[in-house]
Amino acid sequence: MAAAAAQKVQEVREVTRIERIGAHSHIRGLGLDDALEARQVSQGMVGQTAARRAAGVILEMIKEGKIAGRAILIAGQPGTGKTAIAMGMAQALGQDTPFTAMAGSEIFSLEMGKTEALTQAFRKSIGVRIKEETEIIEGEVVEIQIDRPATGTGAKVGKLTLKTTEMETIYDLGQKMIESLTKEKVQAGDIITIDKATGKITRLGRSFTRARDYDAMGPQTKFVQCPEGELQKRKEVVHTVTLHEIDVINSRTQGFLALFSGDTGEIKTEVREQINAKVAEWREEGKAEIVPGVLFIDEVHMLDIECFSFLNRALESDMAPVLIMATNRGITRIRGTNYMSPHGIPIDLLDRLLIISTSPYEEKEIKQILKIRCEEEDVEMTEDALTVLTRIGMETSLRYSIQIITAAALVSRKRKGTEVSVDDIKRVYSLFMDESRSTQFLKEYQQEFMFNELGVDTEQMETS
Amino acid sequence: MDAGMQQLIKHVSAIEEVADDILADKQHLVDLDRKRNKTREAVRILSKDKESKKTWVCVGNMFIKMPKPTAQKLLDKDFDQIDHQIASLRNGLRPKVQKLRDMENKEDMKGFQLNPLTKAEMKSIDDML
Numbered sequence: 166m167a168a169a170a171a172q173k174v175q176e177v178r179e180v181t182r183i184e185r186i187g188a189h190s191h192i193r194g195l196g197l198d199d200a201l202e203a204r205q206v207s208q209g210m211v212g213q214t215a216a217r218r219a220a221g222v223i224l225e226m227i228k229e230g231k232i233a234g235r236a237i238l239i240a241g242q243p244g245t246g247k248t249a250i251a252m253g254m255a256q257a258l259g260q261d262t263p264f265t266a267m268a269g270s271e272i273f274s275l276e277m278g279k280t281e282a283l284t285q286a287f288r289k290s291i292g293v294r295i296k297e298e299t300e301i302i303e304g305e306v307v308e309i310q311i312d313r314p315a316t317g318t319g320a321k322v323g324k325l326t327l328k329t330t331e332m333e334t335i336y337d338l339g340q341k342m343i344e345s346l347t348k349e350k351v352q353a354g355d356i357i358t359i360d361k362a363t364g365k366i367t368r369l370g371r372s373f374t375r376a377r378d379y380d381a382m383g384p385q386t387k388f389v390q391c392p393e394g395e396l397q398k399r400k401e402v403v404h405t406v407t408l409h410e411i412d413v414i415n416s417r418t419q420g421f422l423a424l425f426s427g428d429t430g431e432i433k434t435e436v437r438e439q440i441n442a443k444v445a446e447w448r449e450e451g452k453a454e455i456v457p458g459v460l461f462i463d464e465v466h467m468l469d470i471e472c473f474s475f476l477n478r479a480l481e482s483d484m485a486p487v488l489i490m491a492t493n494r495g496i497t498r499i500r501g502t503n504y505m506s507p508h509g510i511p512i513d514l515l516d517r518l519l520i521i522s523t524s525p526y527e528e529k530e531i532k533q534i535l536k537i538r539c540e541e542e543d544v545e546m547t548e549d550a551l552t553v554l555t556r557i558g559m560e561t562s563l564r565y566s567i568q569i570i571t572a573a574a575l576v577s578r579k580r581k582g583t584e585v586s587v588d589d590i591k592r593v594y595s596l597f598m599d600e601s602r603s604t605q606f607l608k609e610y611q612q613e614f615m616f617n618e619l620g621v622d623t624e625q626m627e628t629s
Numbered sequence: 630m631d632a633g634m635q636q637l638i639k640h641v642s643a644i645e646e647v648a649d650d651i652l653a654d655k656q657h658l659v660d661l662d663r664k665r666n667k668t669r670e671a672v673r674i675l676s677k678d679k680e681s682k683k684t685w686v687c688v689g690n691m692f693i694k695m696p697k698p699t700a701q702k703l704l705d706k707d708f709d710q711i712d713h714q715i716a717s718l719r720n721g722l723r724p725k726v727q728k729l730r731d732m733e734n735k736e737d738m739k740g741f742q743l744n745p746l747t748k749a750e751m752k753s754i755d756d757m758l
Contacts, residue, residue: 261739294743295746296743296744296746297745297751331663332659332662332663334663334666334667334669335670337673362748394658394659395659396666397662397665397666399719401745403741405739406754411754414753415753447750451742451743451744452743452745452746452750453743453746454740454743
């Protein structure tokens with residue numbers, strides 16, 4: 166019964182591991198070769214060679230820890246792969262470098278101030294590498310012998326024989342160790358580790374040499390090799406944690422559960438200062454390394470002037486991450502002011518940025534991207550249909566044509582087709598309007614919509 | 630044999646030398662640990678034995694009978710010395726491995742050069758890991 170339940174749990178875990186298909190789920194990296202030259206089509210990336218090469222150079226500097234506290238702006242029209250490049254950078258950085266992605270509008274929340282949200286994002290992007298060192302005794306249990314006193318009460322004594330491939334030895338056991346051995350259900354043939362400082366016993370599994378001892382074995386039984394070398398080892402583990410995680414743990418009002426609930430609230434400045442001091446102390450003692458990560462802020466024009474001045478200041482800090490921002494705006498109003506500025510970013514901040522620009526895709530590239538998306542979404546499409554879709558992509562937008570893929574696949578499945586044909590695309594194209602056709606429609610039938618008498622003002626409305 | 634070839638052989642043999650050194654150290658560690666465990670066993674047995682006043686101790690290939698406290702003191706000293714040797718061997722291993730990786734043009738291992746956190750410090754962030 167219990168075993169069946171356990172198996173079920175495992176199945177559920179398998180299911181949750183399947184990821185949903187996101188807009189940039191096909192990106193695996195920046196698609197650069199060893200000389201940092203961009204390959205035309207690689208790792209889900211297509212075109213934008215100049216921008217990708219620039220991103221690659223920056224990536225190399227981040228990896229070597231050469232730059233910190235710098236900022237990069239990826240600027241370009243909508244649908245030219247800004248987010249894709251940022252995602253590619255994140256993928257290429259690997260597990261160890263912290264990467265935080267957020268949208269500019271995320272900082273406007275009722276629960277915390279704008280600067281608090283930004284500070285948290287900054288600290289999520291700075292890793293601290295620390296090392297844990299423990300002395301352990303690791304070996305295969307040859308024999309456990311426990312002597313119970315004849316009276317039934319009183320202290321038990323025992324002996325534990327452990328071996329590795331190289332040696333074998335006997336340990337005398339006290340009352341405490343016997344208890345924890347019984348609790349862990351350790352028996353002869355198990356591979357165990359004993360933490361020398363705490364006496365904690367961990368069962369790693371059963372020895373391969375004992376695999377044939379019994380025919381019936383629980384499904385959880387794990388077989389491991391008998392350890393090699395010395396019995397008493399020194400084990401070193403390197404962890405990378407983010408400053409934000411340390412903040413949350415030490416923010417007394419919250420406790421560590423806050424890390425999982427996601428709602429951390431505001432963290433006191435004193436807590437942060439204490440942690441900064443502690444980390445600085447560790448650094449001086451050679452106990453910790455700072456791993457500057459990457460903070461990516463999409464739609465950065467959504468930030469207002471207060472945030473920008475905060476960013477200006479925050480980038481000066483000696484523990485600042487690399488800041489990557491993306492925007493699709495040209496010369497526009499800086500939020501919170503009446504001043505116009507390129508990309509909606511104040512000139513003084515703009516001055517600190519390295520700017521990478523992306524350019525619109527060409528027809529060939531659009532076709533390639535659509536092809537990759539088809540593969541990603543498991544959609545079979547005829548060559549003709551792909552050509553038609555590419556044309557639609559050229560005339561409307563890349564995003565619109567990507568959305569058509571899934572819809573067209575559904576239509577073709579409805580008519581029991583195996584491949585998406587030109588007709589399916591046409592049908593979806595007539596069902597769903599793109600932005601320009603929708604605008605056209607509105608212009609024609611504006612009179613029949615509600616509140617159209619206000620129409621004069623709405624034209625002036627700004628989305629920023 | 631041209632100059633490039635000679636240089637290559639020189640480089641490879643230098644790498645082999647360092648690698649051999651590391652392997653020898655590791656074997657030495659195993660031997661020392663075996664000795665340490667034997668010493669520990671001996672100390673335990675001596676401390677449990679309450680009856681006899683004197684005991685046999687094997688030195689080299691000669692058995693010597695000596696008073697138990699003396700034997701115990703000797704063993705304790707041995708144990709401490711072995712412990713010390715193991716620690717210094719382990720500490721010496723780190724720069725050697727680093728050098729080998731350097732010669733093989735491998736990237737530095739992340740956090741390899743860090744000093745470990747103390748028990749108390751580790752405990753305070755243990756919840757997070």
